[in-house]
Amino acid sequence: MQPDLLILRLKEGDEKAFQRIYELYGNSLLGIIFSITQDEVVSQELLQDVFIKVWDKSNSYDPKKGRFFTWLLNIARNTAIDQLRSAERKNKNKQVSLDEVHNIFDKTSHIQSDSIGLQKYIDILGPLCQQIIELLFFKGLTQRESAKKLKMPLGTLKTKNRNCINEIRTQING
Amino acid sequence: MDSVEKYKDSGILELYVYGLLSEEESIEVTEAIQEDSELKTEVEEIEKALIRLAADYYPKDISALRPSVASRNKAGSSSGFFAWFGSAAAVLLLIVSGYLYFDNKGLQSAITNLEDENQQLEEQIIDARNNIAETNVLLDSLRSRNISRLALNAQEIDPDAFAVGYYSQEGNKLILDAQYLPEPPEGMVYQVWALEFDPLTPLSIGLLDDFKENEEGIFYLNVGSTPQGFGITLEPEGGSKTPTLERLYVLGQLST
Numbered sequence: 476m477q478p479d480l481l482i483l484r485l486k487e488g489d490e491k492a493f494q495r496i497y498e499l500y501g502n503s504l505l506g507i508i509f510s511i512t513q514d515e516v517v518s519q520e521l522l523q524d525v526f527i528k529v530w531d532k533s534n535s536y537d538p539k540k541g542r543f544f545t546w547l548l549n550i551a552r553n554t555a556i557d558q559l560r561s562a563e564r565k566n567k568n569k570q571v572s573l574d575e576v577h578n579i580f581d582k583t584s585h586i587q588s589d590s591i592g593l594q595k596y597i598d599i600l601g602p603l604c605q606q607i608i609e610l611l612f613f614k615g616l617t618q619r620e621s622a623k624k625l626k627m628p629l630g631t632l633k634t635k636n637r638n639c640i641n642e643i644r645t646q647i648n649g
Numbered sequence: 650m651d652s653v654e655k656y657k658d659s660g661i662l663e664l665y666v667y668g669l670l671s672e673e674e675s676i677e678v679t680e681a682i683q684e685d686s687e688l689k690t691e692v693e694e695i696e697k698a699l700i701r702l703a704a705d706y707y708p709k710d711i712s713a714l715r716p717s718v719a720s721r722n723k724a725g726s727s728s729g730f731f732a733w734f735g736s737a738a739a740v741l742l743l744i745v746s747g748y749l750y751f752d753n754k755g756l757q758s759a760i761t762n763l764e765d766e767n768q769q770l771e772e773q774i775i776d777a778r779n780n781i782a783e784t785n786v787l788l789d790s791l792r793s794r795n796i797s798r799l800a801l802n803a804q805e806i807d808p809d810a811f812a813v814g815y816y817s818q819e820g821n822k823l824i825l826d827a828q829y830l831p832e833p834p835e836g837m838v839y840q841v842w843a844l845e846f847d848p849l850t851p852l853s854i855g856l857l858d859d860f861k862e863n864e865e866g867i868f869y870l871n872v873g874s875t876p877q878g879f880g881i882t883l884e885p886e887g888g889s890k891t892p893t894l895e896r897l898y899v900l901g902q903l904s905t
Contacts, residue, residue: 477693477762478762479755479758479759479762480759480762480763483755483756483759490718490719493718494715497711497715498712500700501711501714501715502703502704502707502708502709502711503699503700503701503703503704504703505704505707505709505711506702506703506704506705506706506707507703507706509706509707510703510706510707515707518707519709519711519714522711522714523714523715523716526715526716526718527716527718527721530716530718530721531721538679538755539676539679540672540675540676540679541665541668541670541675541678541679542665542666542692542696544666544696544699544700545665545666545667545668546668548667548668549668579706593705593706595705596702596705608702611663611664611667611669612667612699612702612703613703613706615667615668615669617669618664618669633659633660633661633663633664634658634660636660636663636664637658637660637663640663640695640698640699643698643699643701643702644694644695644697644698647697647698647701
């Protein structure tokens with residue numbers, strides 16, 4: 476359910492509404508940011524930047540164009556990607572490429588790999604699902620780019636992606 | 650119906666929540682889900698799963714990280730805004746009244762959501778009242794005379810297991826407080842036995858079937874015979890004819 480009233484209050488500059496929105500979506504956005512930066516300290520700083528943008532720009536959210544969560548998601552991804560690019564500029568040796576498939580679900584690359592939270596998804600999602608969700612959802616690569624990376628036709632990617640999300644839904648509701 | 654299924658299966662709704670559709674496509678989906686509650690529910694379910702997945706990706710208490718926005722004015726409300734406010738007021742009023750008219754729809758849906766929330770709260774209150782009623786019944790039974798309390802103590806298999814029984818000889822009933830028994834593994838169930846000790850004669854008085862669902866861990870059991878004590882064993886689903894003593898979790902004796 477989309478918290479329409481909260482969004483309305485946020486747009487009016489209600490701080491309590493802002494706090495509640497932070498509580499509702501903060502952890503998810505931190506997850507998105509961290510999946511892109513893979514740096515705990517940086518991610519926590521960026522989370523604050525993201526929410527300041529949310530506060531400043533809340534009037535630009537247009538429900539006709541999509542979900543509020545999607546709007547937040549875009550801000551979080553873009554903030555993290557911008558940071559990554561500027562870090563890349565500062566440090567030429569540190570090659571960071573967003574569009575590469577790293578398998579962010581991979582245990583070794585994940586700092587919290589022993590948390591039950593993530594483990595349950597690793598257990599149910601095969602490597603292909605993990606990559607699809609990484610590219611499309613976490614990193615927000617276009618369908619076309621993702622299909623190319625994963626060497627599969629667009630239609631297949633969409634269907635597979637839906638099946639992957641269904642797996643997660645079963646896990647969460649079951 | 651069929652077209653709704655097709656729409657769902659196309660995978661477009663997932664991409665909509667990801668934010669990967671073009672603006673036109675997104676607007677189309679927004680319109681489609683406003684017209685069809687099934688599609689709307691589908692989108693909400695997808696969104697819920699994604700919010701959870703992302704939150705689980707890096708679980709952390711973020712309450713201390715919340716930025717303070719108290720000193721930040723919302724964009725557009727600087728002092729410059731007030732300077733031309735007067736002259737623009739009339740125009741604004743016109744726009745605002747128009748906006749308000751069209752926004753009415755949005756408010757109405759906000760009200761519907763609030764009503765939903767109210768309903769959920771009401772349901773919680775009803776649940777709470779039912780719980781109180783149940784608790785009162787329990788209290789009444791415990792207050793009655795001729796009730797003996799017995800501790801069912803841990804056995805070798807699990808030194809932390811513990812249960813308390815309240816046995817009413819009058820009604821031949823046992824109220825069992827089993828909240829300190831560990832959750833039984835998949836495919837296993839606790840079975841309660843009324844016992845006579847000399848010679849040892851166990852009589853099954855019931856299974857704690859709904860152990861997981863029973864949040865309070867209080868069970869009401871009918872006792873057929875006149876027992877000297879009670880024991881609880883872990884048995885395969887459906888229970889056993891005789892207790893498996895290796896899986897005897899707790900045991901207690903009635904004082905005579």
